[in-house]
Amino acid sequence: MGERRREAEEKLEGGQVKGTMLLAHLRWFERQAGADAQARLAAAAPAVLAEALRQSVMPISWYPFRALIELDRTIASLLELPADRVARELGRFSAEQNLTLFYKAFQRGDPHAFFRQEALLHDRFLDFGQAVYAPHEGGAGTIRLFGYPCCSRLFCLSAEGYYQRAAEMMGGRSVVVHEVTCQCFGEAACEYSFRWK
Numbered sequence: 794m795g796e797r798r799r800e801a802e803e804k805l806e807g808g809q810v811k812g813t814m815l816l817a818h819l820r821w822f823e824r825q826a827g828a829d830a831q832a833r834l835a836a837a838a839p840a841v842l843a844e845a846l847r848q849s850v851m852p853i854s855w856y857p858f859r860a861l862i863e864l865d866r867t868i869a870s871l872l873e874l875p876a877d878r879v880a881r882e883l884g885r886f887s888a889e890q891n892l893t894l895f896y897k898a899f900q901r902g903d904p905h906a907f908f909r910q911e912a913l914l915h916d917r918f919l920d921f922g923q924a925v926y927a928p929h930e931g932g933a934g935t936i937r938l939f940g941y942p943c944c945s946r947l948f949c950l951s952a953e954g955y956y957q958r959a960a961e962m963m964g965g966r967s968v969v970v971h972e973v974t975c976q977c978f979g980e981a982a983c984e985y986s987f988r989w990k
Contacts, residue, residue, distance in 0.1 A: 801977040805859040807942030808921035812854045814861055815845065817887040822868045833871055839863045855920060858943045865947045880947045884954025892962055904963040904989060908934055911959070932965060932989040935973070939982035946977050956985055965989030 823830040838846055842863035845856050865883060869876040908926040915924035915938075922941040928934045936956065953970050960968040968989045974980040 799978060801946045801975070802979065803862075803945045803977065804943045805862055805945065806857075808858040808919060809855040810858055810861050810920075811852070811918045812850050812856060813852045813891050814887060814918065815850050815856055815864060816852055817890040818861070818864050818868065818883045819850065820890060821883055821886040822871075825868075825872055834864075834867060837867050837871055839867070842867060858921075858945075858948075862945045862947055865951065876947060877950050880950035881954035884951035884956075885958040887951070888955045888958035888962060892959060902964050904932070904960045904965045904987070905934060907959060907963045908936055908956075908987070912936060933987060935984060935986045937982045937984045939976070941976050941983070944976045944983075946975075949975055949977060949983055952983070953985065956987060960987055960989050 819834075822834065826833060835843070835846055841857050841859045845860040845864075848854075850856070865880055866876060868883070869879040872879065905928045909928070912924040912926040915922070921943065923939055925937045925939075926934060927937070938952075949972065953972060957968050957970045960970070965987075966989060968987065971986045971988075973984040973986055975983050977983075
């Protein structure tokens, strides 16, 4: 990622995410915060997140994109950790949770096969935007996310962690994920390049 000339924008309206994303982030927080995690989160939750938490979060239901970002930001604040670090860890944990619990059928032994399928199934997890995966020779590829009406650096960093852990779970070793472009900086797409052995 080259030097950016402008500050990152955050647009939280205009999209929804599948409940599996919220559930994975909630589970990660519970593991970090212990027995009183739910009560602490409920007390600190901003309005949209609080509304989502009042219902029982269901894996197949849709929730506002804003609720996911509010959740990530609230988790970082409650744990008194840097939000970028928390976002990456939430992404890694999401891959572990979603690829072993809810979406076991999507697992493959080949990272290329997984990322191709991930791009095709993009609309099952997000009701906005599109994804295209381009495999490169050997252990490398690029995923391009575009047409997003909403964006947040926390979401992008979480995606980075998710892609890294997913590639590892698909058999990739020494996985490196590099963000090439980002819609939060006014670029046309969020693009991530991957390398693995």
